[in-house]
Amino acid sequence: MSADAPTAQEYKRLTQHDLDIICAKHDRLWSAKLGGARAVFTFCDLSGLSLTGRNLCDADFTGAMMVGCDLRKTKLDNANLYGADLQGADLTDASLRRADLRGSSLRGANLTGADMFEADLREGAIAAADRKEGYKVIELTQREAYAIGANLSGANLERSRLSGIVATKADFSDAILKDAKLIRANLKQANFNGANLAGADLSGANLAGADLRNTVLVGAKTMSWNVSQTNMEGALTDKPAGTNVADLPYEQMIADHARWIETGGAEGKPSVFDKADLRNLRSVRGFNLTALSAKGAVFYGLDMEGVQMQGAQLEGADLRACNLRRADLRGARLKGAKLAGSDLRDAQMGPLLITADRVLPCDMTGAILANADFARADLRQARMAGADLSRANFTGAQMRDVDVTGAIRLGARGLDDVI
The missing domain is CATH 2.160.20 (Pectate Lyase C-like)
Structure with a gap:
């Protein structure tokens, strides 16, 4: 292996106590109190820990391991979750407005009722700081954002960016996806029953076998989309x-x-x-x-x-x-x-x-x-x-x-x- 070849990233394991201390300092920063500091969890392992109800707006979770985390009602507006692993995490009613979720994994995560207004869930490459090169790519391949089997029922994804996302069999029932970007997204067998996709860009999206019953598709862009074996009963379109x-x-x-x-x-x-x-x-x-x-x-x-x-x-x-x-x-x-x-x-x-x-x-x-x-x-x-x-x-x-x-x-x- 050459000296320049990327190596496996090592994660710093945090305890619940460590987490609570960092969150307390972040709270102090937001309250403009002395001793405050922005929460930075870059490449930290928070798997299984609880952040429920915390205010972590603008926090940095780049590349963090957050498998099974309890993030119910957590405020993560404008947070950097680039490349974070959120598999199986509970984000019920969490606020992720304008959060950066590029390249993240939401496989099996529960995002029921989450507010993801203008969130970015496109693909991304994992990089780390490098003294000579600024940011050096750790993984040679582009990471697609994964939401396979994720539960996004009732989530607010208005104007979110999901182009290229892999969300096969995900549950978007009753979700708000107005003006969302879903260009070339892999949404095979996903459930969109009752979702509002008004003005969404579904150009080139793969919706084969998906459930689009009772969806709102008014003003949606559907050029070259794949809707083979897709159930569109009751869908509201421009017609x-x-x-x-x-x-x-x-x-x-x-x-x-x-x-x-x-x-x-x-x-x-x-x-x-x-x-x-x-x-x-x-x-x-x-x-x-x-x-x-x-x-x-x-x-x-x-x-x-x-x-x-x-x-x-x-x-x-x-x-x-x-x-x-x-x-x-x-x-x-x-x-x-x-x-x-x-x-x-x-x-x-x-x-x-x-x-x-x-x-x-x-x-x-x-x-x-x-x-x-x-x-x-x-x-x-x-x-x-x-x-x-x-x-x-x-x-x-x-x-x-x-x-x-x-x-x-x-x-x-x-x-x-x-x-």
């Missing part, structure tokens, strides 16, 4: 889903319905929007659309703030990524509807008074409410049996007599007191 807005005067119909409601039927007329694609409306902010029928309609991404839709028939409707802040949905029928990622803060979703002794509850039975924000919403008597409430936010919401029988509650906030 009209249902009756195109160009085929019917939807804007006039919406206005007529609102006028009919406001005048008590004296002017305008009621309209039916079942299975209509209403995306091109862009906004119905503040409209009075009480008792509207829009079963199976697509509202994706619409601005619906303050809209009045009391008693509306919205069974199976697609309301993902909609702005429904302060919307009045009392008594609305949303059975089987898709509301993933929607903003429902301060929305009224309690019972609708029909007569003195009869009320109509808001029915969200079997609805997909993953990552939806219900903060401070009125959900009294709402029916959410069998609904998917994964990572939804119910902080400050009124939840008296809510039915969540059989609902999926993984990572949901504000449901601790709801049986």
Whole structure:
């Protein structure tokens, strides 16, 4: 072997005590206190240790061995994890915004609900400081970023860079991948069920055998992608889903319905929007659309703030990524509807008074409410049996007599007191 040949990297093994001391100094640095120092774990072995809940923003983990580490709710924003081995690590609800994960291994890691906004997961070469050459490559070959079998369910990967990543059989279900770069990524047999890939670049990506059911692919670049044997049932693309807005005067119909409601039927007329694609409306902010029928309609991404839709028939409707802040949905029928990622803060979703002794509850039975924000919403008597409430936010919401029988509650906030 020549003198210039790369040698195997030696790792410095740290104990939990060592780790705690370094983290304490990093905390002092962030708090602008004396004795602070940036946490540097370059080529250290932290395998099996706990960093849960720590603030390690801007820390350096270059080439670190972190197999099986407990990183739940750890703050790793802008951290350097270049070439780090995170196999089997638990990063549930961790924050990795703009983190450098190039060449890292996430094989079998749990990143459920992690925030990886603008994170960089491209391939990279491992290098070490060298007095003569500055940085000297230790490994002769480019290291691909590996996320084989990783669980990224519900993770925020918006605008992240994953070009060339190997993530076969990884779980991206309900993940946010808006404007992500996935050029030539190996995503064979990966699960993207319910993921939002709006504006993502999937050029040359290998998605053979992947699950793309109910994904959002609006504005996605798909040139030369491989989707052989890929299940795309229910995927939302740029093509009209249902009756195109160009085929019917939807804007006039919406206005007529609102006028009919406001005048008590004296002017305008009621309209039916079942299975209509209403995306091109862009906004119905503040409209009075009480008792509207829009079963199976697509509202994706619409601005619906303050809209009045009391008693509306919205069974199976697609309301993902909609702005429904302060919307009045009392008594609305949303059975089987898709509301993933929607903003429902301060929305009224309690019972609708029909007569003195009869009320109509808001029915969200079997609805997909993953990552939806219900903060401070009125959900009294709402029916959410069998609904998917994964990572939804119910902080400050009124939840008296809510039915969540059989609902999926993984990572949901504000449901601790709801049986």
